[in-house]
Amino acid sequence: MAHAEGQQHPISLYLKIWGLLFILSTLSYLVDYFHFTGYFRWTMIIVLMLLKAGLIVSIFMHMAWERLAMIYAILVPPLCLLVLVGLMFAEANYVFFTRGLFLGQ
Amino acid sequence: MSTGQNPSTWQAVVQDWSSDRDAFKGVPWGKAMMWIFLLSDTFIFTCFLIGYMSVRMSTTATWPNPSEVFALTIGGRSIPLILIAIMTFVLITSSGTMAMAVNYGYRRDRVRCALLMLTTAALGATFVGMQAFEWSKLIGEGVRPWGNPMGAAQFGASFFMITGFHGMHVSVGVIYLCTVAFKVLRGDYEKRGNYQIVEIAGLYWHFVDLVWVFIFAFFYLW
Numbered sequence: 149m150a151h152a153e154g155q156q157h158p159i160s161l162y163l164k165i166w167g168l169l170f171i172l173s174t175l176s177y178l179v180d181y182f183h184f185t186g187y188f189r190w191t192m193i194i195v196l197m198l199l200k201a202g203l204i205v206s207i208f209m210h211m212a213w214e215r216l217a218m219i220y221a222i223l224v225p226p227l228c229l230l231v232l233v234g235l236m237f238a239e240a241n242y243v244f245f246t247r248g249l250f251l252g253q
Numbered sequence: 254m255s256t257g258q259n260p261s262t263w264q265a266v267v268q269d270w271s272s273d274r275d276a277f278k279g280v281p282w283g284k285a286m287m288w289i290f291l292l293s294d295t296f297i298f299t300c301f302l303i304g305y306m307s308v309r310m311s312t313t314a315t316w317p318n319p320s321e322v323f324a325l326t327i328g329g330r331s332i333p334l335i336l337i338a339i340m341t342f343v344l345i346t347s348s349g350t351m352a353m354a355v356n357y358g359y360r361r362d363r364v365r366c367a368l369l370m371l372t373t374a375a376l377g378a379t380f381v382g383m384q385a386f387e388w389s390k391l392i393g394e395g396v397r398p399w400g401n402p403m404g405a406a407q408f409g410a411s412f413f414m415i416t417g418f419h420g421m422h423v424s425v426g427v428i429y430l431c432t433v434a435f436k437v438l439r440g441d442y443e444k445r446g447n448y449q450i451v452e453i454a455g456l457y458w459h460f461v462d463l464v465w466v467f468i469f470a471f472f473y474l475w
Contacts, residue, residue: 181334222288
């Protein structure tokens, strides 16, 4: 809230988030460095990505202190994109299947 | 608070949305508009990433291993993805300095605010420089939007499209931040008594960092 004087938070909060983002990025780099594979790799990539995105949006972009009406207006529409991800996932699988059929793989 | 309600309750959401105007009470227009622009940008970037997912899943050719493609040989040893990792740290650091610039802006510490913004812009320019190095290296190795020697042609198309669009956002952001920093130093916002524009510019900058988090995960790590 605190709209009278804008977003006022102690600098130490930003420094802590900065440090945390550094640690999370290092961890996601290590996932590749140590050549993890399979479901462990994919889970780690997604979890670390979502943690970083959450920290940036909620603290750096001050979303945690906005009105709920605005939070919903901004965060709900991108969920529609998940439908598109699902549709394109099915479509890509189908294209791959027909390519295999016609290219004789 | 004109509704007299805690803004984090469902009733407050309904009240905000059912009023004839000012859906986001107390949220400055500039800030709401920047958020809506960023929402539209989210859709564009996500469509690029979904397009990349589709071509990567549907190609019958082998997808190049990003871990090897983006490795650098340092001291005779090949280190996977090292340039990309450094670029990530540069961008995260720039997000940190930007967040602090917003804070000093609201504290009316003009010089610190402008200096932190210029640091942010310098880190952004460093990022773009490293990206130019990365592009030159790959172009030198024969990667093109229509093909590459390591495998699936779609790799080149996705790479130049996604990183290019992101790099353009960073470049535009550097110019934007320099402009606002200059106006901060000149005292434009001091006269107006309102440093909101620094926060709005910050929103754009953090968004660029946010998009990179997704590109890093899906394009470089996956």
